[in-house]
Amino acid sequence: MTARIVDVETIDVRFPTSRALDGSDAMNEAPDYSAAYVVLHVGDDGRGERGGDEGGKGDANGGAGDDGSEVTEGHGFTFTIGRGTDLAVGAARAIGERAIGMSVDEITGDLGAFSRHLLGDSQLRWLGPDKGAIHLGAAAVVNAAWDLAAKRAGKPVWKLLADFTPQQIVDLVDWRYLKDALTPEAALELLRSQVPGRAQREAYVREHGYPAYTTSAGWLGYDDEKLARLCREAVEQGWDSVKLKVGADLADDVRRCRIAREIIGPDRRLMIDANQTLGVDEAIEWADALREFGIWWFEEPTSPDDVLGHAAIQRRIAPTHVATGEHAHNAVMFKQFLQAEAIGICQIDACRLGGVNEAVAALLLAAAHDVPVCPHAGGVGLCELVQHLSVFDYVAVSGSMENRVVEYVDHLHEHFHDPVRVEGSRYCVPEAPGYSAQIRRETLEAHRFPEGAVWSGAAGPVAS
């Protein structure tokens, strides 16, 4: 009997975060953190498709058994912020159907081919290509396949990746549009050069963890008093870096940066994030006005599509680094940001890119251009995912933690089976098999939109 994908379950999961202005910034004034959630269900030949949506989906079902073949679920998602999650769910369903009937060994044995197969529907491709709802949907399915592969291997995703040979890692990537910036041969050489140090770095990161920074202090919807209190708490909790949202009003931002810098002192790092609200010349004006506060990086100053604009800004605001990537939709965009020397910090997103495979492409491109990767996180579940990517980057790709931090926001982790653990401003290395992507079944049911109790009113009033 051959284990095959027999069903792709998709769930529209939303959290009513807009009630408290958690996550508010100059562009996203009231997000409801959400996920287009995917479960790949495994069955044996002849078992056919699952009977329906009821029953047989207890939490234990998706965990790793002692033997990997006991694992019958792979969980993945893409992150969204409310309305439109249904479109990402629809995309994940359309793309996920391409996996139904495939053998699990075929998928996990060549995750590069599987990813290319999912993205290769020529009709769906018209909606992108490699961007927007279909790419978000593809990410959810690809991520679920990695969760499945890692659980069956009995390893966390970072370790599954870090145990791959350089050639296996190179084969994960679709090189079609990347070779003018990095050839597969050059990537192989880069990866091989890191093989001798892998074991030592793995031991180090297991013992010391991976550096984090916090955005929790600086949401735009918070008043000065709350900002000051949260900055003080960040310092007391041992954070080395604090990031503020900016971009709505320059005078406000000068005042808020002054408050933050006074509280965190001269030695901790201060970053700002305009969430795409500014034009190129305005971004330069902002950076000039905030220069006195010693900004480490200026994140998303303008349109995420504007490679040349970011390059123009970067040339003007050094030594402050331009940082972007959470809305950079594919590896071709990262290729250009790096070729144009438009960014000093590369912020990959585990769901905006087409899942683990394209994230690996971005890690290789960044390492080849000697630009640190500091993943975008927060939202719901992004911290859980990107920790795997950064630990893998450290062990097997860049080999460095220098100037590298993973974003951390202390929201919604309680809904996950294997939540991140952060101690003393560092992520602890995840050890459970899988991609840490699995949301608790009771959360999925309660937050299912629109029929879950949180939204239907059964759990009390909810602001839209």
Add this chain to the structure above:
Amino acid sequence: MTARIVDVETIDVRFPTSRALDGSDAMNEAPDYSAAYVVLHVGDDGRGERGGDEGGKGDANGGAGDDGSEVTEGHGFTFTIGRGTDLAVGAARAIGERAIGMSVDEITGDLGAFSRHLLGDSQLRWLGPDKGAIHLGAAAVVNAAWDLAAKRAGKPVWKLLADFTPQQIVDLVDWRYLKDALTPEAALELLRSQVPGRAQREAYVREHGYPAYTTSAGWLGYDDEKLARLCREAVEQGWDSVKLKVGADLADDVRRCRIAREIIGPDRRLMIDANQTLGVDEAIEWADALREFGIWWFEEPTSPDDVLGHAAIQRRIAPTHVATGEHAHNAVMFKQFLQAEAIGICQIDACRLGGVNEAVAALLLAAAHDVPVCPHAGGVGLCELVQHLSVFDYVAVSGSMENRVVEYVDHLHEHFHDPVRVEGSRYCVPEAPGYSAQIRRETLEAHRFPEGAVWSGAAGPVAS
């Protein structure tokens, strides 16, 4: 009583074009030309929403009455190629809901503000921004609003635009991310310089039409014999330019270009289109191998996101022009292609961009950079739309037809109320009020997916 938008009707319309390999190319091997179709329904205050999907939607309902206030429907769409059309329809519905309840005068009186309002939902924006399914959906709604505005004004869209003052045209555009390449003030100056010649150019284009070229000869799925026959027919029909699809196999493409060039002779223009299949270095290899055939433009050589890649190709293959744009998802992309001197031909798409407003932005950017706009068309209904944009460009923006041609493919025009008319390789100027966007009601019903007769089997067997 105030006329308001009382309903946004959305329809998933698909044509089974994959049966005949019409529209086949190296990337899109079997498209089913489709549309995410939108009808904005107008009613009076107090009338409330339409009762449902049945009744009251006869064809006459959407035509222009003698008095514009009689017009109660605006029709628009975005073009897709089969699977995934439902996602564009879902996006159009979500975005269209933002129009419900708005007064028609408010919408048609400031179409710039209306477009920005539609695109401004911060939660939906996360799925893009300004790209993918949500942007396609937005285009359908924006285009429907222009159809409504033009019908109520009793003018075709090109004439509605060409009668606007320079300031009114500038106000259509969202300048947030464009000002580093073109300021509103510079755009105003450009438009003002064309005002004195508007009347003369309008008379000229009404009399002589606008130049077209044909892609019908060169689809990749056609064999050499059919290619030769169609090239001969194109010459006999008076076409000055022929375009071939390339990119699957270089030896095949050399042979096919030789056939085409021999038949069309040395003086007609030959263009090639790789539909994004090549890497940057491969595209240069292709252009070198085909150089002997005197290629006017090389269309979509590589990833549509790769501004720097296109620039590298353009530097190497001159005097052949790089042409791209049918997958350039927003004005920020066109801004960069122009800034980087990456394209010699600017191929806007009436639906990939967020409708008329963003197309106007692209026209202004191209004119400011002195790059000819040759719109992408074909598919279903794209010819009907882009003729308006090019005629407007000639009358009021670039003021020139030099090196400018609009794509023409002779497919599916019979389904439209106001189909394009092409005579002697030139588009005749559309004269009926509206955006020529309205598909016949019987076509909408028969091709509605999946329940229409064409798809449900009631109209005979259909290949998937």
